Amino acid sequence: xxxxxxxxxxxxxxxxxxxxxxxxxxxxxxxxxxxxxxxxxxxxxxxxxxxxxxxxxxxxxxxxxxxxxxxxxxxxxxxxxxxxxxxxxxxxxxxxxxxxxxxxxxxxxxxxxxxxxxxxxxxxxxxxxxxxxxxxxxxxxxxxxxxxxxxxxxxxxxxxxxxxxxxxxxxxxxxxxxxxxxxxxxxxxxxxxxxxxxxxxxxxxxxxxxxxxxxxxxxxxxxxxxxxxxxxxxxxxxxxxxxxxxxxxxxxxxxxxxxxxxxxxxxxxxxxxxxxxxxxxxxxxxxxxxxxxxxxxxxxxxxxxxxxxxxxxxxxxxxxxx
Amino acid sequence: xxxxxxxxxxxxxxxxxxxxxxxxxxxxxxxxxxxxxxxxxxxxxxxxxxxxxxxxxxxxxxxxxxxxxxxxxxxxxxxxxxxxxxxxxxxxxxxxxxxxxxxxxxxxxxxxxxxxxxxxxxxxxxxxxxxxxxxxxxxxxxxxxxxxxxxxxxxxxxxxxxxxxxxxxxxxxxxxxxxxxxxxxxxxxxxxxxxxxxxxxxxxxxxxxxxxxxxxxxxxxxxxxxxxxxxxxxxxxxxxxxxxxxxxxxxxxxxxxxxxxxxxxxxxxxxxxxxxx
Numbered sequence: 001x002x003x004x005x006x007x008x009x010x011x012x013x014x015x016x017x018x019x020x021x022x023x024x025x026x027x028x029x030x031x032x033x034x035x036x037x038x039x040x041x042x043x044x045x046x047x048x049x050x051x052x053x054x055x056x057x058x059x060x061x062x063x064x065x066x067x068x069x070x071x072x073x074x075x076x077x078x079x080x081x082x083x084x085x086x087x088x089x090x091x092x093x094x095x096x097x098x099x100x101x102x103x104x105x106x107x108x109x110x111x112x113x114x115x116x117x118x119x120x121x122x123x124x125x126x127x128x129x130x131x132x133x134x135x136x137x138x139x140x141x142x143x144x145x146x147x148x149x150x151x152x153x154x155x156x157x158x159x160x161x162x163x164x165x166x167x168x169x170x171x172x173x174x175x176x177x178x179x180x181x182x183x184x185x186x187x188x189x190x191x192x193x194x195x196x197x198x199x200x201x202x203x204x205x206x207x208x209x210x211x212x213x214x215x216x217x218x219x220x221x222x223x224x225x226x227x228x229x230x231x232x233x234x235x236x237x238x239x240x241x242x243x244x245x246x247x248x249x250x251x252x253x254x255x256x257x258x259x260x261x262x263x264x265x266x267x268x269x270x271x272x273x274x275x276x277x278x279x280x281x282x283x284x285x286x287x288x289x290x291x292x293x294x295x296x297x298x299x300x301x302x303x304x305x306x307x308x309x310x311x312x313x314x315x316x317x318x319x320x321x322x
Numbered sequence: 323x324x325x326x327x328x329x330x331x332x333x334x335x336x337x338x339x340x341x342x343x344x345x346x347x348x349x350x351x352x353x354x355x356x357x358x359x360x361x362x363x364x365x366x367x368x369x370x371x372x373x374x375x376x377x378x379x380x381x382x383x384x385x386x387x388x389x390x391x392x393x394x395x396x397x398x399x400x401x402x403x404x405x406x407x408x409x410x411x412x413x414x415x416x417x418x419x420x421x422x423x424x425x426x427x428x429x430x431x432x433x434x435x436x437x438x439x440x441x442x443x444x445x446x447x448x449x450x451x452x453x454x455x456x457x458x459x460x461x462x463x464x465x466x467x468x469x470x471x472x473x474x475x476x477x478x479x480x481x482x483x484x485x486x487x488x489x490x491x492x493x494x495x496x497x498x499x500x501x502x503x504x505x506x507x508x509x510x511x512x513x514x515x516x517x518x519x520x521x522x523x524x525x526x527x528x529x530x531x532x533x534x535x536x537x538x539x540x541x542x543x544x545x546x547x548x549x550x551x552x553x554x555x556x557x558x559x560x561x562x563x564x565x566x567x568x569x570x571x572x573x574x575x576x577x578x579x580x581x582x583x584x585x586x587x588x589x590x591x592x593x594x595x596x597x598x599x
Contacts, residue, residue, distance in 0.1 A: 014596075014599055048597075048598065051444075051445045052444075052445075053441065053444055053445060053596070053597045053598055054596045054597070054598075054599070055594075055595075055596060072449055073335040073336070073446075073447040073448055073449050073452075074335060074447065076445060076446060076447040076448075077334055077335050077447035079445075081442070081445045083438070083441050083442065083445075085438060086438075087437055087438025087439050087441070088439065089348055089434075089437075089439045091348065091351065092347070092348065096347070100340075100343075100344045100347070101442060101446065103336070103337075103340045103343075103344075104336040104340050104341070104344075104443065104446040104447065104448055105334050105335070105336070105446065105447055106334030106335060106336065106337060106447075107334070108334045143442065
């Protein structure tokens with residue numbers, strides 16, 4: 001079966017700056033695929049190459065079996081696209097603009113505008129200029145989904161949406177996937193894609209550094225665990241424990257990274273009196289740090305721990321929203 | 323499920339004219355305002371004719387140094403047709419049409435791209451060539467609306483005032499104005515489409531327009547510099563005194579050629595380059 005998206009050795013230069021350094025990617029038909037990476041990693045560049053907005057410097061791109069430049073309008077008729085930075089024209093209402101975009105598809109999708117707008121509580125009579133960021137994003141989502149495309153390419157689809165609408169987006173994506181559509185969505189936050197995506201590719205500095213299913217990735221990302229006990233303890237057992245790394249003992253407080261099940265760690269803690277227990281999912285940024293940490297032993301108590309304080313706070317805030 | 327499958331059957335691309343309709347809808351208010359401004363200024367100058375024209379103008383011209391008369395293009399100003407050409411077609415009308423056409427030319431591709439609003443259109447099932455040609459057509463249509471409105475206003479006014487201006491003269495001047503504005507607007511449009519930089523496109527086209535005005539007026543004043551005006555699109559437009567002598571096909575042909583060359587070069591570059599970088 002032809003993959004929905006295939007890139008091989010894809011290189012893109014902007015003048016002298018190389019944005020993509022030989023990107024290899026394969027997304028199967030019918031798959032919901034997450035494309036993760038920090039800002040500036042080349043996510044939007046890759047996506048714009050898929051839409052034929054950009055032309056590759058070297059390497060190949062294939063979308064639904066065709067090079068975007070060769071497929072042209074007939075190929076783009078089968079795609080739905082949500083730009084990462086959506087800009088909407090002034091002096092037009094949301095409804096007029098959506099009908100115009102449907103007209104560019106030969107009228108396909110017009111019939112679903114009303115229904116989709118209702119799902120996202122989007123007022124079609126509002127002037128586009130007066131819309132908030134979240135409402136603009138709704139317009140973007142409606143135009144991407146309205147014609148039921150075979151392949152949806154969504155660049156940061158949930159940015160600016162509140163949790164309720166993020167949920168509505170996930171439902172819409174799942175419905176499209178159930179109907180056989182392939183969904184390719186980018187994000188810089190793992191949480192945003194893990195509930196919809198089956199597989200995830202991680203891009204860093206213009207190359208795909210890892211492709212995995214979400215569960216594996218989540219396991220690899222692990223959790224940062226903090227245990228505060230009532231008395232100083234001997235933590236040597238932790239250093240040998242499977243799935244536990246980066247153990248730091250500071251008086252009565254023990255912190256470590258946990259990958260996989262927490263059973264062993266809980267057993268070790270159980271005989272002690274535990275004053276405080278905290279376990280947080282790690283941020284994607286930490287995962288990227290892992291990809292750069294070639295010798296794990298060096299990182300145990302070294303500089304890799306420096307960003308912990310900042311990311312822990314950030315993670316807690318994110319956890320509250322979920 | 324069946325509804326969606328049905329929806330997905332067959333590929334549908336944009337029918338001809340969809341991009342054009344979108345642009346015209348977007349620009350409708352701007353066009354009306356420009357047309358009103360152009361008609362207002364044109365009518366105002368023409369309405370002054372009885373108080374400054376004819377014999378009074380001859381007296382004034384006698385007091386002016388001949389170089390100034392040449393520089394201002396006032397050689398034929400004493401006749402009604404010459405007056406309308408000198409004040410409306412050569413000066414304010416030309417300036418207004420140029421400002422509108424060059425500004426719009428810069429906005430239609432480069433401006434839309436810089437604002438990010440071109441992205442969804444380029445990503446839609448419509449070819450870059452179609453986007454380019456229909457947006458260019460919008461430019462020429464807008465210029466046509468402006469010039470047609472001006473022509474209608476001037477035709478009505480000159481006949482009401484009993485001025486001796488032939489309708490064929492007005493039409494010849496208006497055709498020239500349309501081609502002049504269209505050609506320099508196309509230059510801005512093509513430069514913008516080729517580079518994606520609106521400021522550069524508008525700046526360059528405005529510089530060409532200014533240079534063409536300077537060349538047209540310096541040419542006759544500087545000895546042995548007749549070549550200057552031959553290079554000037556402004557001279558191509560007004561050099562043949564269209565309101566008095568009718569259409570100057572050579573000059574108008576050159577304006578059209580300028581537009582075609584710029585449009586083709588810009589279109590080729592636009593098809594090839596990266597959008598939104």
